[in-house]
Amino acid sequence: xxxxxxxxxxxxxxxxxxxxxxxxxxxxxxxxxxxxxxxxxxxxxxxxxxxxxxxxxxxxxxxxxxxxxxxxxxxxxxxxxxxxxxxxxxxxxxxxxxxxxxxxxxxxxxxxxxxxxxxxxxxxxxxxxxxxxxxxxxxxxxxxxxxxxxxxxxxxxxxxxxxxxxxxxxxxxxxxxxxxxxxxxxxxxxxxxxxxxxxxxxxxxxxxxxxxxxxxxxxxxxxxxxxxxxxxxxxxxxxxxxxxxxxxxxxxxxxxx
Amino acid sequence: xxxxxxxxxxxxxxxxxxxxxxxxxxxxxxxxxxxxxxxxxxxxxxxxxxxxxxxxxxxxxxxxxxxxxxxxxxxxxxxxxxxxxxxxxxxxxxxxxxxxxxxxxxxxxxxxxxxxxxxxxxxxxxxxxxxxxxxxxxxxxxxxxxxxxxxxxxxxxxxxxxxxxxxxxxxxxxxxxxxxxxxxxxxxxxxxxxxxxxxxxxxxxxxxxxxxxxxxxxxxxxxxxxxxxxxxxxxxxxxxxxxxxxxxxxxxxxxxxxxxxxxxxxxxxxxxxxxxxxxxxxxxxxxxxxxxxxxxxxxxxxxxxxxxxxxxxxxxxxxxxxxxxxxxxxxxxxxxxxxxxxxxxxxxxxxxxxxxxxxxxxxxxxxxxx
Numbered sequence: 140x141x142x143x144x145x146x147x148x149x150x151x152x153x154x155x156x157x158x159x160x161x162x163x164x165x166x167x168x169x170x171x172x173x174x175x176x177x178x179x180x181x182x183x184x185x186x187x188x189x190x191x192x193x194x195x196x197x198x199x200x201x202x203x204x205x206x207x208x209x210x211x212x213x214x215x216x217x218x219x220x221x222x223x224x225x226x227x228x229x230x231x232x233x234x235x236x237x238x239x240x241x242x243x244x245x246x247x248x249x250x251x252x253x254x255x256x257x258x259x260x261x262x263x264x265x266x267x268x269x270x271x272x273x274x275x276x277x278x279x280x281x282x283x284x285x286x287x288x289x290x291x292x293x294x295x296x297x298x299x300x301x302x303x304x305x306x307x308x309x310x311x312x313x314x315x316x317x318x319x320x321x322x323x324x325x326x327x328x329x330x331x332x333x334x335x336x337x338x339x340x341x342x343x344x345x346x347x348x349x350x351x352x353x354x355x356x357x358x359x360x361x362x363x364x365x366x367x368x369x370x371x372x373x374x375x376x377x378x379x380x381x382x383x384x385x386x387x388x389x390x391x392x393x394x395x396x
Numbered sequence: 397x398x399x400x401x402x403x404x405x406x407x408x409x410x411x412x413x414x415x416x417x418x419x420x421x422x423x424x425x426x427x428x429x430x431x432x433x434x435x436x437x438x439x440x441x442x443x444x445x446x447x448x449x450x451x452x453x454x455x456x457x458x459x460x461x462x463x464x465x466x467x468x469x470x471x472x473x474x475x476x477x478x479x480x481x482x483x484x485x486x487x488x489x490x491x492x493x494x495x496x497x498x499x500x501x502x503x504x505x506x507x508x509x510x511x512x513x514x515x516x517x518x519x520x521x522x523x524x525x526x527x528x529x530x531x532x533x534x535x536x537x538x539x540x541x542x543x544x545x546x547x548x549x550x551x552x553x554x555x556x557x558x559x560x561x562x563x564x565x566x567x568x569x570x571x572x573x574x575x576x577x578x579x580x581x582x583x584x585x586x587x588x589x590x591x592x593x594x595x596x597x598x599x600x601x602x603x604x605x606x607x608x609x610x611x612x613x614x615x616x617x618x619x620x621x622x623x624x625x626x627x628x629x630x631x632x633x634x635x636x637x638x639x640x641x642x643x644x645x646x647x648x649x650x651x652x653x654x655x656x657x658x659x660x661x662x663x664x665x666x667x668x669x670x671x672x673x674x675x676x677x678x679x680x681x682x683x684x685x686x687x688x689x690x691x692x693x694x695x696x697x698x699x700x701x702x703x704x705x706x707x708x709x710x711x712x713x714x715x716x717x718x719x720x721x722x723x724x725x726x727x728x729x730x731x732x733x734x735x736x737x738x739x740x741x742x743x744x745x746x747x748x749x750x751x752x753x754x755x756x757x758x759x760x761x762x763x764x765x766x
Contacts, residue, residue: 227669230666241660241664254668254670
């Protein structure tokens with residue numbers, strides 16, 4: 140048995156993601172301030188915080204959709220630099236799911252899945268298709284394989300997007316508010332898939348305000364505000380005894396409903 | 397309290413058919429033509445005017461018209477149109493200065509290009525093979541026009557003319573200009589300053605001058621600056637000028653499409669690991685070009701009509717050839733009839749393209765739901 144205040148995994152041993160003193164500005168706006176975060180292999184991190192707090196920017200820096208200006212980001216032993224080979228290597232290890240799905244609307248669900256592997260890894264088309272069908276099976280929409288994104292519901296689209304990210308066999312999955320663009324009745328079908336993924340041992344960083352999900356899967360809760368990580372703690376402690384006043388205020392705002 | 401509307405006591409609104417509207421021809425007439433005294437008077441007046449115009453037109457174009465004669469005096473005596481001028485002069489009008497006994501080659505060229513264009517209109521045939529067929533067809537067209545092989549008499553490009561010249565310039569402009577437009581548009585959005593500056597310079601310069609000027613530059617100025625041994629064929633120069641002109645305008649249209657693609661699409665492609673060119677080819681362009689089909693079609697139709705400008709550098713396209721044919725003093729009075737024919741010809745081509753683009757748009761709307 141471990142104490143409620145202790146993380147399930149020993150981060151000092153097997154860090155798959157490490158952010159050290161990361162800083163970033165948008166123009167004059169200091170959007171990330173001395174961000175430090177270490178994620179162990181297999182760990183699930185849930186990031187929350189008010190909008191504009193830098194959550195999205197932080198995880199988008201991890202696969203270089205945004206560029207950090209100071210500090211160090213290391214993903215699975217590779218440091219993120221301007222070297223294109225490093226960026227490519229990191230991107231191939233990191234899958235990302237966006238708030239607005241960002242599926243390719245001119246391709247069918249299955250084509251959305253196979254495009255990456257076929258183009259980037261030169262995988263044979265029939266092999267990629269077989270894997271894609273298996274993944275669509277896993278996110279429980281194999282019957283939608285031939286449909287275009289515009290013909291799918293939001294929940295279905297987001298599940299296709301998760302499957303698309305999984306096609307590249309990532310070691311880490313990033314989720315940028317995956318359910319906040321969904322109608323309420325579709326949130327659970329997406330969260331269910333994410334819980335399954337978590338149970339299979341995937342390393343995940345999830346930005347979400349679904350606190351039920353956070354309690355269920357998170358190993359570590361991170362609270363960000365105004366570009367800095369204000370508090371990080373295992374969920375039991377985070378929810379029961381938030382230390383900072385800002386965390387308390389935020390939790391009271393989202394949990395009172 | 398009284399119950400409100402059709403909401404029954406148990407709270408479920410009844411499903412009802414929509415309210416009835418009058419229909420049928422009489423209702424239509426009353427609604428649109430005879431809604432009141434003013435409308436009725438106007439309708440009658442307009443109908444009377446239309447009747448006069450149509451009968452006069454019928455008498456001129458059909459009843460009193462001369463259809464076949466080799467003698468222009470017959471036309472002079474007739475009250476109606478002289479369509480015989482078209483029959484008499486069609487060879488010059490359609491083939492210009494191309495050697496008379498080789499006109500059959502022009503016929504094959506027209507049939508090939510029109511046939512390929514019609515075939516390309518069927519979506520069923522869209523495949524790699526259609527692309528190959530176009531390459532082969534354009535090869536055949538060039539061989540037939542240039543001659544000099546397979547026992548065909550060689551024909552200088554100065555002698556090309558008429559409808560084949562119009563079609564070749566048009567197809568050449570679109571085939572060369574569309575890809576150039578895409579590259580210019582991509583270049584204008586490039587992060588590389590040199591490429592961006594070059595593309596902006598080309599687009600803005602060409603957009604800033606009339607096509608006539610570009611053609612004059614190509615035909616008159618260009619040879620002055622280039623040593624004679626490097627001079628290229630006049631027709632080819634005109635073609636290149638038209639391609640650049642088309643590309644500059646097309647680039648701005650394509651750029652509009654590129655801008656409509658949300659940033660998320662680029663990011664999603666990057667996250668999956670696609671390179672810039674893979675993203676462009678597989679994600680961005682398929683969506684961007686679809687958006688700009690109507691606007692591009694507009695440019696394409698304009699390119700068809702712009703081929704008439706080659707007249708001013710001494711090439712006889714179908715319009716120029718018609719003007720040349722009417723140099724014949726015997727037939728000169730019947731220019732109207734000849735131009736009506738040319739008008740009809742241009743209209744058929746441009747209207748089909750316009751209808752085709754409408755059809756493509758509708759299919760895309762229905763089929764892919766985005």
